[in-house]
Amino acid sequence: MYSKNDVAKRPPMGWNSYDYYNTMVTEEDVKRNADFMAEHLKMYGWEYVVVDIQWSDPAAGSLCPQVQYVPFTRLCTDEYSRQIPDPVRFPSSKDGKGFAPLAEYCHKKGLKFGIHIMRGIPRQCCHDHAKILGTDVTADQIANPFSVCKWNGDMYGIDCTKKDAHKYYDSVFALYAQWGVDFVKVDDICNTNFYKENPYSAEKEIEMIAAAIEKSGRPMVLSLSPGPAVIEKAWHMEKYANMWRITDDFWDDWRLLKAMFERCEVWQKHVGNGNWPDCDMIPVGKLGYGWNKVSRKTNFTPDEEITMFTLWSIFRSPLILGTELPELDERTLSIIQNEEVLALNASSHGACQVMRNERQTVWASCGEGCPAKGMDVFIALFNLSDEDGEVAVNLSDVPYLNGSGTYRVRDLWNRRDMFPVEGDAELSLSVNKHGAVLLKLSRK
């Protein structure tokens, strides 16, 4: 039997085109990043290659940088109101092939292929009264003219109460299955508090999409955006999706990174078993080319990058790189190739915040296996303050230590063993401002 949780047994790892290419990524760009991933990152677990927003829009970027999304653009669609790739940017998609050739390109390299879509159906198809595959209704009969996204004007929401409305999503995901899509990031669907006054069918559209994926016969990771997801709806997310954004768009800004600790506190009990609350893409290396035709370096300091990767890893967020992969420098590569840290993301459990104040935060989790003696315990110490200093935790507050006995301590970022500690001692380490230390404690 199909279980959506089996599709993402560990947090998805990969690359997404948005942070570097904005709305303008091309087939060549995707291939270049896929090539790099296959050669340098695949062996560490990185596998998803995701084409983000506006791939069906021939006008994408034409009003840049003043306007990100071209109002009333005419998206490329097939006769059944389904978006197809812009053939100029994605030449292999011509002749009805869609993303099948690009997906196959990735698959041949052992990678997986993903795409972004907006919730709903293209507005133009509704006003044109276009057809819906396998039905005798037309687009205007299943859409809601008042269910509009507030930042992108391409789509109308689907009204699930209308006859055969769900069949539109069925037809869309059947097409994606045919293309070989492995991952779908659905946008304008995650934060159910966004449109208080408007009709908003997020929950129902999520349910239609989850059913459409199951009917498609092809496993696809279902990723929901944008955040912040509403914690009261956690049960619903866990029932239907694999990952959901727990913050608004994340970028290379310390204030956003610091705020993520609050979000992870709130969501910490909802991680695991195919459910991966999502801290959003990781903006490292070169960024922003698609905004100004010139890229810039991430604003994060090396210490902030360590903090980011440490939190994402111990919390077990999906790890989706937002950058131009071939331009990554050696230091950044060494971070994303640190298999000791990545193992934590892939297979630890029980991550929880041990303490948090304005100055520091401590998280802990355990390694695989039963929480009996002998299990490894991970401890992350974060210095959130604006000055270098000590970060301290009383080990008896760490839930997975048994309080007594001696532990070996390994510094995972520096890949070196440190001093042994007693399980009821206070552990205090010097940590750079905005930086982090990630430790593994093992029974002696």
Add this chain to the structure above:
Amino acid sequence: MYSKNDVAKRPPMGWNSYDYYNTMVTEEDVKRNADFMAEHLKMYGWEYVVVDIQWSDPAAGSLCPQVQYVPFTRLCTDEYSRQIPDPVRFPSSKDGKGFAPLAEYCHKKGLKFGIHIMRGIPRQCCHDHAKILGTDVTADQIANPFSVCKWNGDMYGIDCTKKDAHKYYDSVFALYAQWGVDFVKVDDICNTNFYKENPYSAEKEIEMIAAAIEKSGRPMVLSLSPGPAVIEKAWHMEKYANMWRITDDFWDDWRLLKAMFERCEVWQKHVGNGNWPDCDMIPVGKLGYGWNKVSRKTNFTPDEEITMFTLWSIFRSPLILGTELPELDERTLSIIQNEEVLALNASSHGACQVMRNERQTVWASCGEGCPAKGMDVFIALFNLSDEDGEVAVNLSDVPYLNGSGTYRVRDLWNRRDMFPVEGDAELSLSVNKHGAVLLKLSRK
């Protein structure tokens, strides 16, 4: 020089198709009501004949009664993105004549002709990238894809910051001037608090429309809907419009009528000189045919009707009948033909609430001329309670009486003289529940 205040020197009086015909009024219906008005009401000041919403929509009413406005309907438009009448319902509009023949029909009978429009430009024209007269921009370049009405899906708002955006409104009102339109009710534009989270250009669109009317060369009353208008914006309304709705849709329900007293209290200082805060259409006689293909009688009792006409008259609201005129009965006709009361609406001034509590309200105003001795004073006594009883006012609280001296008292609804009163006496009259008494006091 053109002054918008000169276009409506007194509160407009007339008829509107909505309360009876909903979205489905036809040319024949309009003519039938115009005929009746010319014959029976014109001599009392009734003159405007107004075609309300969806006159350009060929599908109007096709989903009735489940759905009032057909989603994604294709409105009739000319090549310049301007709505034109549905030729089936308005046969005389064919061959590019628009509403000119119907306007001329009214004009020949000494009446004036008005139409309803929604703020903005048809959505379909934006997605079709249709032309805008006198410009080289297209509809998609001047509309805002996020500025949508929350109850009617026909239009997108105009973004005044876009090049030549105002020229669309110029072209629209030039067409209306050519047709001979005398009155335009613009909808989805009056209550500026409706769309807190959405882009909403009400103020700027009002300004563009006011300028377009002035440029058109034809005087047109500018009426804004829906309410409740926001009192903080009163100055702006008074600068650009002639009438604006001070409540949400008004219907034949006592609770709505009772609530109107609060709205009139708030707006009382903004009446006069071309500015007419609007209590909305008057639902008397037969109503609602266009909802269920069967009409119903107004729910107002005769006493409630007197209360409504008394308040609308002393407050000087526009008087726009919402009903099928030829079906009015004699009693109702006698109300709307009472020239002593209508004179109050046409030419009194200084209307103000003297007192209001849960049980009763008293209003007063004065007749024409300087507030020196000899001026008539109008006093309206309202019994808001659910029981017949006395309504009392201390005449020394009425601002326009000089406190001493004797006044003759005339009952305007019953057209009869009553007892004389002293200007500092307490006046107490028996008034039916939900009823009103309207008096004129004149110096002996």
Add this chain to the structure above:
Amino acid sequence: MYSKNDVAKRPPMGWNSYDYYNTMVTEEDVKRNADFMAEHLKMYGWEYVVVDIQWSDPAAGSLCPQVQYVPFTRLCTDEYSRQIPDPVRFPSSKDGKGFAPLAEYCHKKGLKFGIHIMRGIPRQCCHDHAKILGTDVTADQIANPFSVCKWNGDMYGIDCTKKDAHKYYDSVFALYAQWGVDFVKVDDICNTNFYKENPYSAEKEIEMIAAAIEKSGRPMVLSLSPGPAVIEKAWHMEKYANMWRITDDFWDDWRLLKAMFERCEVWQKHVGNGNWPDCDMIPVGKLGYGWNKVSRKTNFTPDEEITMFTLWSIFRSPLILGTELPELDERTLSIIQNEEVLALNASSHGACQVMRNERQTVWASCGEGCPAKGMDVFIALFNLSDEDGEVAVNLSDVPYLNGSGTYRVRDLWNRRDMFPVEGDAELSLSVNKHGAVLLKLSRK
């Protein structure tokens, strides 16, 4: 080392005076209920006897039923601004003995003793500039004149930023320890969204109280009211308290009971290890004597009572009876003496909602021990609809079943074994409207 989680290793079970006695419970009333508990309920795990609100108020009830809390009443206090019991209602408290004699009465019967308090310090003490034990500050120097409860006027909140402010709480809980108090229900402190515009120190007062309990040297269960607790603050609750109300006041009304399913869905991952999200007191038997000097029977039907006890048990809410215990009838007694169901409350784990729609809800949890083969699985089927009918669940959706194999099924409320089922079958049972069935599935 003291751990607040050890104080409540299972959900507290007991009795609270409020639902029957309102603000007016007396020492005799408490003893009568304690006697009954010791004799009939203690052997099933019921142990806490809790005196609810206004025990220090000599005027309590004097304005009943018009006014619940007497404005500006003068509470009984000692010289250090600490409330002491009203000696008229609690005669044994005289001569500075406080609640020590009553606590001892309970302890001798093997029961535990609890009290209710409002967050803060009596207003009268602040205006009198009364002393604070062990400090040289006075009450006015540590209270916040703007931090007032919105429904009870007795107290001002403590301002933790003031010198020695926390010592007031230290002195209060030291006194309670001296009395022998085992359980403290702190009111006006749980829902941190209540006072958006007012200064509100809930979080800081919770922290001061938790520290004061630890310093007191006596373990006390810390219970926070009123709800609904804010899920974003779950981590803080879990760090400092043992139980917190997840709803507003719960009474014997089906709508409130139905709404509890939503609250339990939201909080299900925060149950266990000394943390017990609290569904509030259980209003069965006789209720409400303290409001009108006459008691009434609970409005819950027998089926609704089963639904309530089933949900509270599988969710592992604290079980606090709100009723006059000696007046319980046999049927109700048989419910609260069902040790097969109570075992579920005391020691199951992993309770989760399997599905929920408007008509039915299904929950599941497991028995003690590792989730390996052989573990018992509990399944609760709820019929939320207003008609008797089938409640169905696909057992493959229940997380703790391994999907294959045969299970023995026992009906816990009726204490009888039923048919065996396959682990991947659909289970469908007839359930009364508003009723529930609680099953235990064991490997054959």
Add this chain to the structure above:
Amino acid sequence: MYSKNDVAKRPPMGWNSYDYYNTMVTEEDVKRNADFMAEHLKMYGWEYVVVDIQWSDPAAGSLCPQVQYVPFTRLCTDEYSRQIPDPVRFPSSKDGKGFAPLAEYCHKKGLKFGIHIMRGIPRQCCHDHAKILGTDVTADQIANPFSVCKWNGDMYGIDCTKKDAHKYYDSVFALYAQWGVDFVKVDDICNTNFYKENPYSAEKEIEMIAAAIEKSGRPMVLSLSPGPAVIEKAWHMEKYANMWRITDDFWDDWRLLKAMFERCEVWQKHVGNGNWPDCDMIPVGKLGYGWNKVSRKTNFTPDEEITMFTLWSIFRSPLILGTELPELDERTLSIIQNEEVLALNASSHGACQVMRNERQTVWASCGEGCPAKGMDVFIALFNLSDEDGEVAVNLSDVPYLNGSGTYRVRDLWNRRDMFPVEGDAELSLSVNKHGAVLLKLSRK
């Protein structure tokens, strides 16, 4: 018959202690300012001397500058729960004389005397169950423990539904009448939107106070604070009070001054006939001594001061100086002694905003008399921008000009005649940034 409108036939002019003395003004300070007013300002119309907040508080200022209002201070009161002056700061008030000697001091100089109070009754009196004059109720029986001000902790609101509640206000204003008080500024009563979630009896307390003044037999100006007053409640304000704050506290900050133009736009139709929407005190000269024991000069530039006085004058706000009068410099004195401008405040009418944009605003009003030919017209041109520049207005947009004919123009601030203008010309003058020009146009 008493009419509250007759008490303030023109906008009150005077001095208030707050802006200079904060909570700490003394009898000597008041006398010093009264002396100056009598000698230098009285002949220009300045007459009110107002003692602002905390005159009954012996601890006032003792926590300054950290805390403005001492929490839980014990106010000086008489046996009937009425505040009396602190005898240390107001020595002449001893022996039950209250403010009578200070009021008499002012009266002898031809000035008027005013005081500030908070809405409600001292909290301490409620907790002490103190007496209320002429009743057998006590303070706790008429106050509402939940009706508390959010910035000053002295009082509880009066609950008008309680027996004899209004008699407390009667007793308070009887005392003020006995003292010879001419002006009462009631605080925490004006903005009815402040306490959305709390019980708030502003409207009812205003009514009780207005009635108490009338019963006292002594005319007193009723001034309400703080703002912004809610425009929907204008009718109520006009019925019961003489002046009400239309903004939050106003200080010497250009942003606040610029924002006042929006407030005046909103309130312009509610000025006159005993009703004076209040732009708040005028912070010129030396300010703030009572905050830091050292005074500072106003932050307003000379141009901003002209803008302020021009707006307050043409709008007809009350003119209440907030400063130490004896320290005013010659330039400022010349502003407040400009009788040509003050005449505008005292007796013009029909002030209205002619236009407003981000860069400039124009106001107009007329002189006394009928709006027939020969009436003077005042025009104020404001440069709101941050650069010197032209401010222009088309005179045909000014409502009180008849459009044609020639006018003499006088510059009121510079007391000089300018060029003549035609009534339909565009008038354009150079105005300093943040500055204003105030003109009088008279028929030639």
